Amino acid sequence: MSKAPILQAVGVTKNYGRVVALDGADLELFPGEVLAVVGDNGAGKSTLIKCLSGAEIPDEGQIILDGAQVSFKRPQDGRHAGIETVYQTLAVAPALDIASNLYLGREIRKKGPLGSVLRMLDGSGMRKGAKEHISALGIGTIQNISQAVETLSGGQRQAVAVARAAAFGQKLIILDEPTAALGVRESRQVLKLIESLRDRGMPVILISHNMPQVFEVADRIQVQRLGKRAAVVTPKTHSMNDVVAIMTGAMTVDMKDQALKPVR
Amino acid sequence: MSQDTATYDAAAEFQDRASLSQKIQATLHKYPWLSSAFVLLFASITFSFFNENFLTPSNFSLILQQVAIVGAVAAGQTLIILTAGIDLSCGAIAVFASMTMAKLVQGTPGEGHPAGWSIWLAFPIGLAVGMLGGAINGFLVTKIKLPPFIVTLGTYNVFLALTLTLTKGTVPSIEMDPFLLTLGHYVNIGPFRITTGVVFVIAMYSFLAFVLRYTGWGRHVYAVGDDIDAARLAGISVNRVLMGVYMVAGLIFALSAWIVIGRVTVASPNTGSDLNLDSITAVVIGGTSLFGGRGTIFGSLIGAIIVGVFRNGLTLAGVDLYYQLLAIGLLIIFAVSVDQWIRKARK
Numbered sequence: 219m220s221k222a223p224i225l226q227a228v229g230v231t232k233n234y235g236r237v238v239a240l241d242g243a244d245l246e247l248f249p250g251e252v253l254a255v256v257g258d259n260g261a262g263k264s265t266l267i268k269c270l271s272g273a274e275i276p277d278e279g280q281i282i283l284d285g286a287q288v289s290f291k292r293p294q295d296g297r298h299a300g301i302e303t304v305y306q307t308l309a310v311a312p313a314l315d316i317a318s319n320l321y322l323g324r325e326i327r328k329k330g331p332l333g334s335v336l337r338m339l340d341g342s343g344m345r346k347g348a349k350e351h352i353s354a355l356g357i358g359t360i361q362n363i364s365q366a367v368e369t370l371s372g373g374q375r376q377a378v379a380v381a382r383a384a385a386f387g388q389k390l391i392i393l394d395e396p397t398a399a400l401g402v403r404e405s406r407q408v409l410k411l412i413e414s415l416r417d418r419g420m421p422v423i424l425i426s427h428n429m430p431q432v433f434e435v436a437d438r439i440q441v442q443r444l445g446k447r448a449a450v451v452t453p454k455t456h457s458m459n460d461v462v463a464i465m466t467g468a469m470t471v472d473m474k475d476q477a478l479k480p481v482r
Numbered sequence: 483m484s485q486d487t488a489t490y491d492a493a494a495e496f497q498d499r500a501s502l503s504q505k506i507q508a509t510l511h512k513y514p515w516l517s518s519a520f521v522l523l524f525a526s527i528t529f530s531f532f533n534e535n536f537l538t539p540s541n542f543s544l545i546l547q548q549v550a551i552v553g554a555v556a557a558g559q560t561l562i563i564l565t566a567g568i569d570l571s572c573g574a575i576a577v578f579a580s581m582t583m584a585k586l587v588q589g590t591p592g593e594g595h596p597a598g599w600s601i602w603l604a605f606p607i608g609l610a611v612g613m614l615g616g617a618i619n620g621f622l623v624t625k626i627k628l629p630p631f632i633v634t635l636g637t638y639n640v641f642l643a644l645t646l647t648l649t650k651g652t653v654p655s656i657e658m659d660p661f662l663l664t665l666g667h668y669v670n671i672g673p674f675r676i677t678t679g680v681v682f683v684i685a686m687y688s689f690l691a692f693v694l695r696y697t698g699w700g701r702h703v704y705a706v707g708d709d710i711d712a713a714r715l716a717g718i719s720v721n722r723v724l725m726g727v728y729m730v731a732g733l734i735f736a737l738s739a740w741i742v743i744g745r746v747t748v749a750s751p752n753t754g755s756d757l758n759l760d761s762i763t764a765v766v767i768g769g770t771s772l773f774g775g776r777g778t779i780f781g782s783l784i785g786a787i788i789v790g791v792f793r794n795g796l797t798l799a800g801v802d803l804y805y806q807l808l809a810i811g812l813l814i815i816f817a818v819s820v821d822q823w824i825r826k827a828r829k
Contacts (some may be wrong), residue, residue, distance in 0.1 A: 237726065269738055293715070293717070294717050297717060305715055309711070309715035309716060310709075310712055311704070311705040311708040311709050311712050311713060311716075311775065312708060312709060312775075313704065313706060313708045313776050314701070314708060314775075316706060318701055318705075319716075322701070322712075322716040322717075322718065323702075323713075323715070323716040323717035323718045324717065325698040325701060327698070336692075336696075336697075337696075337697045337698070337699075338696045339696055339697060339698055339701070341696075364512070366512075386563045429600045
């Protein structure tokens with residue numbers, strides 16, 4: 219099987235002053251897979267993700283989305299191109315309700331003159347849509363869609379953020395440390411969400427520090443080291459200890475043993 | 483889906499254990515103006531026991547006239563406080579706008595008698611001056627990234643100085659233009675006297691309430707005040723929203739100046755000095771959080787009326803002015819405590 223990658227980064231370089239954050243990093247994300255990106259602090263995973271989503275502009279290198287080269291200037295550009303990102307700092311407005319948060323920044327107006335002249339929002343339509351998106355991900359216990367987000371648990375809030383990404387992500391979803399601030403049970407909810415995203419055929423890039431979680435949901439694991447891709451492995455071919463060894467430079471993987479092609 | 487329910491039962495837990503105080507707190511959280519409406523009702527009933535003249539239509543129409551000015555300024559102040567900002571310059575902007583209008587209409591008598599401008603030129607210029615004042619605040623907050631408190635403390639003095647320079651300390655009160663006095667007209671409906679100024683303020687509040695509740699811009703105002711980073715990451719042009727809020731507020735302050743002229747029939751450089759803090763008082767008592775993102779516009783009108791009712795009721799009850807100030811001070815502290823309680827219990 220030779221599927222073309224949906225998203226590809228080739229030789230991406232990014233410097234902050236004299237600090238080299240990315241030193242020719244590569245990445246390939248294939249349709250319908252969960253790609254985990256792991257690495258030590260300062261290995262360049264966050265910068266790489268920011269370059270992919272449009273939050274940072276790479277100094278050099280190419281980003282290719284669906285076979286066409288793209289150059290994002292702002293996060294909005296990435297979003298318009300179909301890349302949704304869920305940030306570590308839960309990007310939800312706590313005092314607003316679930317439906318408002320789901321449609322924040324892309325509200326739907328009422329049809330007819332009420333919407334075009336008075337610029338009225340379609341509140342019931344957005345609530346209905348929000349309910350559909352939430353239940354599509356199997357988050358059944360959120361009973362009231364007009365509940366303020368701050369009344370939700372951390373896992374449920376993250377679920378709202380993921381649901382928003384899933385609702386509007388056309389091509390792929392990037393999750394930046396989605397479980398970092400969550401407890402065991404809430405992390406479980408988010409992992410289930412990631413699996414249900416994959417089941418719907420949505421490709422996911424997952425940044426995480428948590429090895430057991432990565433090994434649970436990822437199809438392939440990209441290990442970043444010193445601003446470069448050190449190796450791509452799979453949970454089947456390598457152990458957690460191997461991955462940590464690659465992260466620290468204690469182990470290198472031969473090109474032919476790497477999982478550079480889709481495994482699903 | 484049924485196999486998933488066991489995993490997601492965390493939500494069901496906290497819905498069962500809601501005590502009375504939690505219920506009150508949840509209700510107040512949803513309707514932050516409720517506590518201020520309750521205070522207004524309670525105060526009105528109490529004052530009616532002390533003086534039979536309190537609960538009369540004529541007295542209430544007097545209170546409404548008295549609070550119209552602070553109420554109007556508080557509308558603009560609410561928009562800014564909803565974005566987690568604050569405007570200490572609102573009174574100064576209002577006075578500067580009103581002096582601009584009055585000066586242009588009046589001309590400069592004495593020195594060669596240049597004729598005054600047409601009101602249809604002077605009035606829009608006055609409103610534009612208000613918006614420009616707001617735009618300067620907005621620019622300093624969004625582009626220079628200064629805290630709104632410091633920005634408006636500075637511009638407060640700047641606008642005050644400009645006003646004094648413009649008037650050289652005099653009061654341009656001769657032959658005030660009839661259009662500028664529009665909002666001082668009134669009609670008597672039985673014992674109830676209603677001024678055009680009061681009607682204007684209520685209309686303005688209704689319009690702002692609609693915009694805040696039913697338009698995307700309104701939701702963005704709340705989102706920016708609630709969590710500015712989340713709003714930015716959600717794709718909202720945060721700076722554009724803030725800039726708009728400060729400019730609309732500046733326009734509202736200039737319109738408030740129009741009400742001031744209608745009520746006191748002169749444009750005086752001294753009428754606006756209390757408006758800065760009084761408008762913040764009304765907003766806070768009206769249940770809007772100083773931390774942004776929480777509150778309603780009509781709450782501020784209720785807040786302004788509460789202050790008016792307290793002043794009026796205490797005066798009628800023969801209470802010394804000093805104790806009136808004390809009562810307002812305690813009200814503010816009470817209102818902020820309630821806000822903190824609502825916020826904390828949610829965490």
